[in-house]
Amino acid sequence: HDQIVSGIDWSSTSNKIVTVSHDRNSYVWSLEGGEWVPTLVILRLNRAALCVQWSPKENKFAVGSGAKTVCICYYEQENNWWVSKLIRKRHESSVTSVAWHPNNILLATTSTDGKCRVFSTFIKGVDTKDSKAGSSAESKFGEQILQLDLSYSWAFGVKWSPSGNTLAYVGHSSMIYFVDDVGPSPLAQSVAFRDLPLRDVLFISEKMVIGVGYDSNPMVFAADDTGIWSFTRYIGEKKAASSGSSYSSQFSEAFGKFYGQSKAATANDASESSKSRGGVHDNCINSIVPLSKAGSPKVMRFSTSGLDGKIAIWDLENMQEELGHQF
Amino acid sequence: MCLQNFPCQEVERHNKPEVELKYVRCMTSPELLLNPVLICLNEAEKCLIETSINSLRISLKVKQADELENILTKKFLRFLSMRAEAFQVLRRKPVQGYDISFLITNYHCEEMQKQKLIDFIVQFMEDIEKEITELKISVNTRGKLVATEFLKQFM
Numbered sequence: 001h002d003q004i005v006s007g008i009d010w011s012s013t014s015n016k017i018v019t020v021s022h023d024r025n026s027y028v029w030s031l032e033g034g035e036w037v038p039t040l041v042i043l044r045l046n047r048a049a050l051c052v053q054w055s056p057k058e059n060k061f062a063v064g065s066g067a068k069t070v071c072i073c074y075y076e077q078e079n080n081w082w083v084s085k086l087i088r089k090r091h092e093s094s095v096t097s098v099a100w101h102p103n104n105i106l107l108a109t110t111s112t113d114g115k116c117r118v119f120s121t122f123i124k125g126v127d128t129k130d131s132k133a134g135s136s137a138e139s140k141f142g143e144q145i146l147q148l149d150l151s152y153s154w155a156f157g158v159k160w161s162p163s164g165n166t167l168a169y170v171g172h173s174s175m176i177y178f179v180d181d182v183g184p185s186p187l188a189q190s191v192a193f194r195d196l197p198l199r200d201v202l203f204i205s206e207k208m209v210i211g212v213g214y215d216s217n218p219m220v221f222a223a224d225d226t227g228i229w230s231f232t233r234y235i236g237e238k239k240a241a242s243s244g245s246s247y248s249s250q251f252s253e254a255f256g257k258f259y260g261q262s263k264a265a266t267a268n269d270a271s272e273s274s275k276s277r278g279g280v281h282d283n284c285i286n287s288i289v290p291l292s293k294a295g296s297p298k299v300m301r302f303s304t305s306g307l308d309g310k311i312a313i314w315d316l317e318n319m320q321e322e323l324g325h326q327f
Numbered sequence: 328m329c330l331q332n333f334p335c336q337e338v339e340r341h342n343k344p345e346v347e348l349k350y351v352r353c354m355t356s357p358e359l360l361l362n363p364v365l366i367c368l369n370e371a372e373k374c375l376i377e378t379s380i381n382s383l384r385i386s387l388k389v390k391q392a393d394e395l396e397n398i399l400t401k402k403f404l405r406f407l408s409m410r411a412e413a414f415q416v417l418r419r420k421p422v423q424g425y426d427i428s429f430l431i432t433n434y435h436c437e438e439m440q441k442q443k444l445i446d447f448i449v450q451f452m453e454d455i456e457k458e459i460t461e462l463k464i465s466v467n468t469r470g471k472l473v474a475t476e477f478l479k480q481f482m
């Protein structure tokens with residue numbers, strides 16, 4: 001890759017890693033003899049690729065891009081390479097996040113035009129018409145099933161619940177949206193929360209979602225028995241603001257050098273705004289992925305990675321009582 | 328200050344601060360820009376904050392009561408802007424209609440702490456005021472001294 005790798009996903013059963021980058025390319029890495037060997041995938045994109053995810057059956061993967069398109073790639077056995085099919089219509093801006101429905105056919109996408117859309121990605125020869133899948137099996141490739149117009153601002157981080165019944169995504173206006181019964185008449189709920197917007201979400205069970213974002217502290221959202229979602233708590237404890245120690249920033253000193261004065265002492269009393277975050281992450285948390293044993297419906301452990309360069313693994317075993325009976 | 332890395336939607340393989348392309352971009356990708364916020368203390372002191380998905384531009388207009396302050400502000404802020412590399416978040420030229428501008432991109436947010444960036448800018452604003460007043464006083468004092476010395480010879 002020539003530019004930053006913007007998306008990566010590891011398929012657990014077929015043991016392949018797919019990576020996409022701002023240089024419009026994508027590689028599928030296979031483990032051969034202890035080394036990871038890349039295979040180029042021709043995505044036919046003319047802008048950067050922003051996100052990627054393997055489908056639940058791992059025979060396809062979806063790539064969201066800045067070219068306002070989504071690429072669905074599948075493996076063609078005869079030619080021994082990955083072929084891409086593009087969903088060109090509908091998106092008015094960059095596609096920031098993609099998520100596969102458990103039935104391997106429906107794909108949800110979020111975009112910087114603020115909308116969340118659900119498409120059918122039925123490909124002849126790859127997907128089989130399954131009576132269980134219901135109406136989605138009859139749809140054409142690239143057909144838009146649903147468009148959700150809940151957010152005024154950019155949308156990120158879409159995920160399906162384990163059963164595929166509920167969809168959750170976040171908007172940049174510090175809102176998280178939950179949609180139940182995705183289909184012709186969906187039930188949408190918007191939950192507004194204080195503090196900074198989220199970037200990504202994860203369903204840890206049918207009724208509990210963890211969101212991560214600019215607050216550097218994962219947030220827990222839960223649905224009660226009537227199905228109403230609300231914010232429960234932060235995972236880590238937020239320490240109270242304390243600005244005792246001397247505040248010195250590299251800028252203060254650079255600034256001071258121009259006057260030959262030392263600025264370090266003067267800044268103390270003025271800036272009561274410096275809060276000590278005191279959490280695991282110092283900067284925005286970009287993504288959250290589950291660490292679960294295959295087949296288990298609940299996610300007990302997950303990992304988060306942030307702009308501060310840290311990866312943290314969180315264990316929910318001890319928090320079960322605090323999280324409540326929904327968990 | 329929730330900025331994130333965002334590759335350019337208009338030009339392939341480029342990554343530009345979207346807020347700087349506002350006038351070009353209005354036609355093609357207005358969805359990447361947010362509403363600008365203008366904070367006015369009074370007619371003479373303003374602060375304009377323009378944001379986009381990957382960058383933030385803060386422009387300040389400093390209070391200038393008389394001609395002397397006008398000249399001092401211009402020279403002093405020009406001195407700082409010319410050395411913008413040392414400050415990293417400073418813009419080399421102020422936005423039209425303002426005295427000084429900052430450009431903060433997602434790369435700055437990754438390297439530095441958001442809270443410290445905000446503190447820096449607030450500190451900067453306070454210090455500008457102090458410095459200009461100090462400079463004004465020293466110019467006036469010098470002027471008085473020089474004038475006294477000069478006129479002594481006529482006494």
